[in-house]
Amino acid sequence: LAKTTQPISMDSYEGQEVNITCSHNNIATNDYITWYQQFPSQGPRFIIQGYKTKVTNEVASLFIPADRKSSTLSLPRVSLSDTAVYYCLVGDLRGVLTFGGGTRLMVKP
Amino acid sequence: NAGVTQTPKFRVLKTGQSMTLLCAQDMNHEYMYWYRQDPGMGLRLIHYSVGEGTTAKGEVPDGYNVSRLKKQNFLLGLESAAPSQTSVYFCASRASGRDNTGELFFGEGSRLTVL
Numbered sequence: 001l002a003k004t005t006q007p008i009s010m011d012s013y014e015g016q017e018v019n020i021t022c023s024h025n026n027i028a029t030n031d032y033i034t035w036y037q038q039f040p041s042q043g044p045r046f047i048i049q050g051y052k053t054k055v056t057n058e059v060a061s062l063f064i065p066a067d068r069k070s071s072t073l074s075l076p077r078v079s080l081s082d083t084a085v086y087y088c089l090v091g092d093l094r095g096v097l098t099f100g101g102g103t104r105l106m107v108k109p
Numbered sequence: 110n111a112g113v114t115q116t117p118k119f120r121v122l123k124t125g126q127s128m129t130l131l132c133a134q135d136m137n138h139e140y141m142y143w144y145r146q147d148p149g150m151g152l153r154l155i156h157y158s159v160g161e162g163t164t165a166k167g168e169v170p171d172g173y174n175v176s177r178l179k180k181q182n183f184l185l186g187l188e189s190a191a192p193s194q195t196s197v198y199f200c201a202s203r204a205s206g207r208d209n210t211g212e213l214f215f216g217e218g219s220r221l222t223v224l
Contacts, residue, residue, distance in 0.1 A: 032211055043113075043199050043215025044152070087151065093211040098168065099144070099152040 004088045009104040018075045020103050022088030025069050033064060033071045036087045038102070044087060048073070075105075083107045111135050115200050115216035122190045122223045130185040130219050132200030139205035141183040142167075142213070143175060145196040152199060158183055159205070190223045197221070 005023040012018045024033070032051050036044035048055055050062040050071070061074040075082060085102040113134045122128055132141065139160050144152040144167075154167030158177040172194060174186045183202075187194060197220050201213040 034211055036213070041218070043201070043218055044213070045215070046212045049211055091211075093209050094205070096142075096154060096157060096167065097211075097213060098154055101151045 004090055004100045006086075006088050006100065006103045008101065009106070011106045011108060012078055013108050014079055015077050018078050018082070018105060018107075020073045020075075020086055020088075020105070021070055022073070022090075023070045024088070024090045027068050027090050028092070030092045031090050032093055033062065033068075034089045034091075034097070035060070035062065035073045036089065036099075038085045038087065044099075047086075078105075078107045080107050080109065113200055113202055113214050113216040115198070115219045117219060118217065119220050120222070122187075122221065124191060124223060126190050127186070127188050128190065128221075129187075130198055130200075130221075132183045132185070132202075132216060133181055134183075134200075134202040134214070135181065136202060136204070136214065137180070138202035138214070139180070140203045141177065142201045143173075143183065143185045144199045144201065145169065145194075146199060146218075147196050155185065155198075187221075190221075192223045195221060195223045 034049040035047045038044040048060045048062045055062045063072040087102040089097045091097045116131045142157040143155040146152045153169050156175040158164045161180040164175045176184045197218045200216045203213050
């Protein structure tokens with residue numbers, strides 16, 4: 001299983017763009033990169049998934065360079081409600097997905 | 110559409126007692142997982158199942174047993190609870206085959222305290 005490394009915590013202000021980078025140097029050919037969001041006392045919630053290049057949905061963008069050894073989750077114009085823990089997961093769609101420690105994002109007014 | 114439902118949501122046990130957590134999903138998913146999350150930490154995989162009648166160990170399986178007798182249900186058992194098992198337990202499921210996008214669907218969690 002590819003190990004991931006991401007910052008423990010980040011602070012931002014409302015309206016700013018937030019970029020959270022995840023390192024996964026030993027990512028395998030069949031591995032996908034998936035990001036989850038978790039609010040206190042709730043289960044994680046899927047945000048976005050990608051294999052290479054850029055993926056965008058209604059809540060976030062995911063940038064993956066050609067070597068796929070890292071990825072960046074981009075949250076445009078964050079609000080207070082985006083305060084949460086964000087997890088980067090790397091793995092085969094048919095395999096087990098393991099969570100790291102995540103990044104605690106604090107959005108301030 | 111209920112998704113993933115966990116029962117009970119809260120439970121207090123004494124050391125040595127046993128209990129079972131039930132996870133039920135109505136999405137016809139093949140894969141099901143049990144994670145535990147300690148305060149301020151990420152989720153750790155306890156056991157998982159890739160289909161009815163199959164189970165496998167995850168990262169932290171000791172002290173737990175599981176069963177998947179029906180496709181929609183995944184049970185997590187504690188035979189002799191210990192204070193170290195105080196945690197929030199999350200169940201998750203995901204599809205397989207053509208429907209498999211890799212997305213995990215989580216329950217709301219079960220908060221267990223062992224005194």
